[in-house]
Amino acid sequence: MRSTTDCLVIGGGLIGMLTARELVATGHDVTIVEKGRLGGESTWAGGGILSPLYPWRYSPAVTALASWGQARYPRLIEELRDTTGIDPQWEPCGLLMLDTPETAQALQWAQAHDQALERIEGDAAARLEPGLGFTPDGALWMSEVAHVRNPRLIRALRASLERLGVNLREGEAVRELSHRGGRISGVRTDRGYIAAGQVVVAGGAWSASLLAGMGLETGIEPVRGQMLLFEALPGVVRRIVMNAGHYLIPRRDGHVLAGSTVEYVGFDKSTTDAAHQLLYEAALRLVPALGDFPVVGHWAGLRPGNREGVPSIGAVPGIEGLFINSGHFRNGVVLGLGSARLLAEIMLKITTTIIDPDPYRVAGISALA
Numbered sequence: 589m590r591s592t593t594d595c596l597v598i599g600g601g602l603i604g605m606l607t608a609r610e611l612v613a614t615g616h617d618v619t620i621v622e623k624g625r626l627g628g629e630s631t632w633a634g635g636g637i638l639s640p641l642y643p644w645r646y647s648p649a650v651t652a653l654a655s656w657g658q659a660r661y662p663r664l665i666e667e668l669r670d671t672t673g674i675d676p677q678w679e680p681c682g683l684l685m686l687d688t689p690e691t692a693q694a695l696q697w698a699q700a701h702d703q704a705l706e707r708i709e710g711d712a713a714a715r716l717e718p719g720l721g722f723t724p725d726g727a728l729w730m731s732e733v734a735h736v737r738n739p740r741l742i743r744a745l746r747a748s749l750e751r752l753g754v755n756l757r758e759g760e761a762v763r764e765l766s767h768r769g770g771r772i773s774g775v776r777t778d779r780g781y782i783a784a785g786q787v788v789v790a791g792g793a794w795s796a797s798l799l800a801g802m803g804l805e806t807g808i809e810p811v812r813g814q815m816l817l818f819e820a821l822p823g824v825v826r827r828i829v830m831n832a833g834h835y836l837i838p839r840r841d842g843h844v845l846a847g848s849t850v851e852y853v854g855f856d857k858s859t860t861d862a863a864h865q866l867l868y869e870a871a872l873r874l875v876p877a878l879g880d881f882p883v884v885g886h887w888a889g890l891r892p893g894n895r896e897g898v899p900s901i902g903a904v905p906g907i908e909g910l911f912i913n914s915g916h917f918r919n920g921v922v923l924g925l926g927s928a929r930l931l932a933e934i935m936l937k938i939t940t941t942i943i944d945p946d947p948y949r950v951a952g953i954s955a956l957a
């Protein structure tokens with residue numbers, strides 16, 4: 589196994605995989621080191637909605653990255669399907685929000701950011717989603733929001749990275765970042781040393797501990813999210829529907845995801861009966877017919893949480909050649925494409941073309957040592 593590489597990415601979640609894809613496209617020799625399976629953590633557990641939920645509540649920095657990615661997902665999916673034969677099932681079924689206490693804010697946001705969002709009457713909402721358990725007073729409708737099927741996206745990306753020649757090292761954990769004279773030199777793993785010219789920390793919820801080992805603090809922390817999976821039939825749920833923070837996502841084959849919890853319980857990935865009950869009841873309130881179908885999955889994932897929801901993307905100050913792409917919290921799937929391109933441009937010292945890098949700068953990392 590090679591023990592030297594141009595660019596080493598720590599973490600093979602969606603963010604690490606997309607970052608590696610950008611870097612290898614520029615002719616660099618790229619290695620991903622993943623302690624488990626590629627995409628096996630938060631990325632596998634996630635819902636794949638390609639929009640922040642209640643997007644007007646986020647800062648313009650999140651909207652900017654989300655918009656960049658939303659416009660490019662169809663192309664990525666097409667490329668992956670054509671080159672790997674695996675279809676991640678991009679579904680532009682729209683997002684219907686039944687609780688609308690912030691309608692004015694939402695409409696203002698949509699106008700300012702040129703987003704398709706409208707207020708509709710309750711009966712129009714019921715026509716869009718005939719299985720609703722109640723007719724709301726009104727709803728917010730985002731007709732262009734899509735979702736992807738994360739496990740398929742992971743498989744397709746993995747196949748694509750193999751084709752592109754990215755060196756994939758799974759089941760290997762990075763224990764320590766090595767640096768000499770203010771410059772990154774490589775990483776020490778549980779299998780040995782890998783020399784690297786540039787290192788990207790894309791370790792999701794675990795990113796903080798990697799950097800804390802160097803005396804740097806990120807503020808990234810694990811935030812547990814639990815999900816249920818119903819084995820329903822196509823058409824039982826037609827849109828991404830949400831109410832009071834809970835949502836349903838209809839997959840092409842009829843499966844319906846019901847999410848999710850937001851729990852600050854450290855690195856505990858266990859599922860709980862209380863969350864099962866909460867998600868089940870919320871799902872049936874939205875679409876009662878789901879009660880006719882079995883729940884065939886219940887899992888938890890650890891989101892890379894941070895206080896503002898704005899990911900850290902860029903160079904780590906003080907250590908030349910060390911970068912971070914992490915802290916995407918609830919929105920890593922929709923923000924990932926833009927984050928990966930932005931970081932690649934920063935690493936390759938390309939004058940940034942896609943987006944202003946300032947809001948994502950690693951200012952939150954303060955040297956402690």
Ligand SMILES: Cc1cc2nc3c(=O)[nH]c(=O)nc-3n(C[C@H](O)[C@H](O)[C@H](O)COP(=O)(O)OP(=O)(O)OC[C@H]3O[C@@H](n4cnc5c(N)ncnc54)[C@H](O)[C@@H]3O)c2cc1C
Nearest residue numbers: 599601623631634635636637762792813889919920921922
């Ligand atoms: C229930 C739930 C629902 C969600 N729904 C959505 C949604 O609908 N839309 C959306 O956009 N986002 C959603 N998200 C958020 C999204 O899944 C995450 O933001 C995204 O997956 C983060 O990707 P990541 O690559 O940073 O993290 P991860 O997928 O967790 O990947 C990080 C990887 O780094 C590896 N790693 C860590 N430390 C080391 C080490 N020392 N050495 C080697 N490898 C290491 C880990 O094993 C892991 O595989 C959801 C998340 C959850 C949990």
